[in-house]
Amino acid sequence: MAVVFQLEEYEPEVYRRKARMISVAMAGQLIIFGMLFAMLLTTTFGSSFWLNALGVFLGLLATSALFAALKDRPWMNEVRYVWQLKHHLGQISGYLSTLRREVKADNRVALDILTFYHQGMQQLAELNDRTPDDDAERLAEKLEVKLKREKLGMSEEVTHFDPQDLSAFKRS
Template sequence: MARFTLKQQDPHAFRRKSRIITLLMAGQFAVLGVLFALILTSAFGSSLMLNALGVALGLLATSAMFAVLKDRPWMNEVRYAWQLKHHLGQISGYLSPLRRAVEHDDRTALDVLTFYHQGMAQLAELNGRTTDDDAERLAEKMQVKLKREALALPAEVESFNPDDLKRYKQA
């Protein structure tokens, strides 16, 4: 699997684009759901099942449109945030074994946890939130920072390789 590199993003641009895309997709879903339901009920008679089928078809059409458009350049910020969330979710499934490995000065685990904390901070910033209220995460972040300093490792990491997680069995 390819490495994922952290990139600077403009939080205001991300939130603006994210809201616009969400509104457009929700609007498209609503219009297509109603349109398909209207077509089906006018062709086959009114029933709850046909209305539900129309909504399902609207959802499928919206999903297909979204799948086609997700690789467009104007979706870069949103796609980056989705990928970041995906990788952070992957890492969170391995937090217990990673934490145990950090206690034994495992450099890969230190890199992954450092990436995790940097990614969580960036995601919070993109969403306009703060992570300062999570004392447990802050304590772990400080522990990782001190371990990195003791091992003369750089304070930050630039990227994450999902293949690094294969070393750690999920507990």
């Protein structure tokens, strides 16, 4: 059962600071765990490239397990939110050509999903302190979607995305 994803507001500076801190911490843990496991394996079984590689792999597994245990902590909210946003935007991108075709037929669900996609891409760019990838084609599409929503009496913004809505469409 898919859970409805809700757009939330976060401070870009707070997100970027936490993302950097967590990235550095995870990289440090991977290095330490990888070296520790490699050292334990080579000390116990003798020096070998494969034992060193196995140590690094075990370090990766230990770092991943630790990260999985910590991912639901409150101080991970912003980072977890951005991962989920990226995941949903990636899901939607697999359906873009179908969604675009359905928007031309005034499909309200497709209009909602495409509006969410554009809003999510905009928010992701802001959180990552990047300029949105708004080429002329994307801007024209955003305008077309906005005008269709107005014509159909739909609200300008969409605040949530239900992955189940994609099941009505074929992947492109």
